[in-house]
Amino acid sequence: MLRISRCTVNPSMRAVFGVRCMSSAMAKATQGGVTSYWTQAEISEIYHTPLMELVHQAQLQHRRFHNPREVQLCTLLNIKTGGCSEDCGYCAQSSRYDTGVKAEKMVDIETVMAKARQARANGSTRFCMGAAWREMKGRKSAMKRIGEMVTRINDELGMETCVTLGMIDEAQARQLAAAGLTAYNHNIDTSREHYPNVITTRSFDDRLNTIKNVADAGIKVCTGGILGLGETEQDHVSFLHTLATMTPHPESLPINRLVPIKGTPVEATMATLVDQTRKLSFDAILRTIATARLIMPQSIVRLAAGRYTMKEPEQFLCFMAGCNAIFTGERMLTTMCSGWDEDKQMLEKWGMTPMAPAPAPPQQPVRQPVRRAPQPQPEAVVM
Numbered sequence: 001m002l003r004i005s006r007c008t009v010n011p012s013m014r015a016v017f018g019v020r021c022m023s024s025a026m027a028k029a030t031q032g033g034v035t036s037y038w039t040q041a042e043i044s045e046i047y048h049t050p051l052m053e054l055v056h057q058a059q060l061q062h063r064r065f066h067n068p069r070e071v072q073l074c075t076l077l078n079i080k081t082g083g084c085s086e087d088c089g090y091c092a093q094s095s096r097y098d099t100g101v102k103a104e105k106m107v108d109i110e111t112v113m114a115k116a117r118q119a120r121a122n123g124s125t126r127f128c129m130g131a132a133w134r135e136m137k138g139r140k141s142a143m144k145r146i147g148e149m150v151t152r153i154n155d156e157l158g159m160e161t162c163v164t165l166g167m168i169d170e171a172q173a174r175q176l177a178a179a180g181l182t183a184y185n186h187n188i189d190t191s192r193e194h195y196p197n198v199i200t201t202r203s204f205d206d207r208l209n210t211i212k213n214v215a216d217a218g219i220k221v222c223t224g225g226i227l228g229l230g231e232t233e234q235d236h237v238s239f240l241h242t243l244a245t246m247t248p249h250p251e252s253l254p255i256n257r258l259v260p261i262k263g264t265p266v267e268a269t270m271a272t273l274v275d276q277t278r279k280l281s282f283d284a285i286l287r288t289i290a291t292a293r294l295i296m297p298q299s300i301v302r303l304a305a306g307r308y309t310m311k312e313p314e315q316f317l318c319f320m321a322g323c324n325a326i327f328t329g330e331r332m333l334t335t336m337c338s339g340w341d342e343d344k345q346m347l348e349k350w351g352m353t354p355m356a357p358a359p360a361p362p363q364q365p366v367r368q369p370v371r372r373a374p375q376p377q378p379e380a381v382v383m
């Protein structure tokens with residue numbers, strides 16, 4: 001049953017103009033301020049709002065918290081490709097799958113700086129660096145070099161920095177914070193329930209633990225997932241619930257659309273899947289983005305891998321639903337990426353401008369640790 005918040009519109013006017021009153025969950029999202037107290041039922045209610053209304057409300061929410069003209073341009077560089085020991089079922093860089101990606105050594109610092117300069121010259125304000133590793137344990141010299149990269153990109157180019165290096169412990173997170181890292185990316189990937197169908201070599205809770213270490217060190221958390229891994233809409237709700245019950249919400253929330261890679265188990269599964277409810281529709285992407293915007297209104301919602309597979313009107317709808325960041329540049333790890341010129345033209349056409357970089361982080365981290373909010377009881381029906 002749809003729970004309805006207090007509606008002040010005269011019933012006869014509702015009938016004449018087709019005015020719909022908001023569900024209580026939608027009212028909570030749009031009128032109740034930022035909160036980490038969400039039930040899956042509330043998130044499901046928002047997710048299943050009629051699509052026109054959902055996108056409309058998400059756009060209004062977006063305008064309450066962000067400049068709707070601004071979009072953050074980020075560029076991602078793979079600083080260490082392939083040879084990863086993990087078994088993430090979608091990934092071209094896992095050494096367990098025959099995807100044609102060869103293991104390479106870590107890129108040297110001058111190459112990284114040249115790529116960062118190129119990104120900045122093209123309007124990117126955030127530079128992200130990814131390494132195909134399970135974790136940073138035992139990688140002292142790599143940690144040191146990555147710290148140098150972060151510091152130089154901050155100091156010489158004034159860009160925000162983000163790295164994704166696999167699992168890190170508390171000391172490693174503090175080391176990256178001391179180097180001036182803006183954000184650390186560690187995706188939860190999908191729902192807790194669907195997760196074991198995709199990855200077995202590290203648990204969902206391992207991921208949450210790294211996220212906690214990052215936040216405790218005062219680094220902004222970048223975490224999101226991949227849509228199209230054979231999950232259901234309920235998995236989208238559960239995935240969003242994990243993110244929205246973090247305190248604080250992730251600063252950055254990447255939404256990736258699966259790019260199926262030949263040789264990976266997910267590609268094989270999706271190619272033969274008969275259960276239509278597990279095939280990703282564009283509507284489901286839009287619902288996930290709009291719901292994220294409504295329940296995590298301050299987060300930067302980042303349209304990440306797979307954007308190049310979307311037609312321009314589809315991307316436009318993602319922005320209408322609350323996206324305000326894109327990856328742009330030459331590559332998106334091992335997949336293609338829409339280029340700077342193409343993106344600049346598209347955004348200019350829509351009247352959008354690149355977001356300025358955030359101020360440098362404070363010397364002494366002051367951020368509150370990420371913790372899961374206790375869950376409230378379902379609300380009573382309110383008419």
Ligand code: SF4
Pocket residue numbers: 084085086087088091092093094131132133134166
């Ligand atoms: S997603 Fe990351 S951790 Fe998983 S296999 Fe690929 S590189 Fe390794």
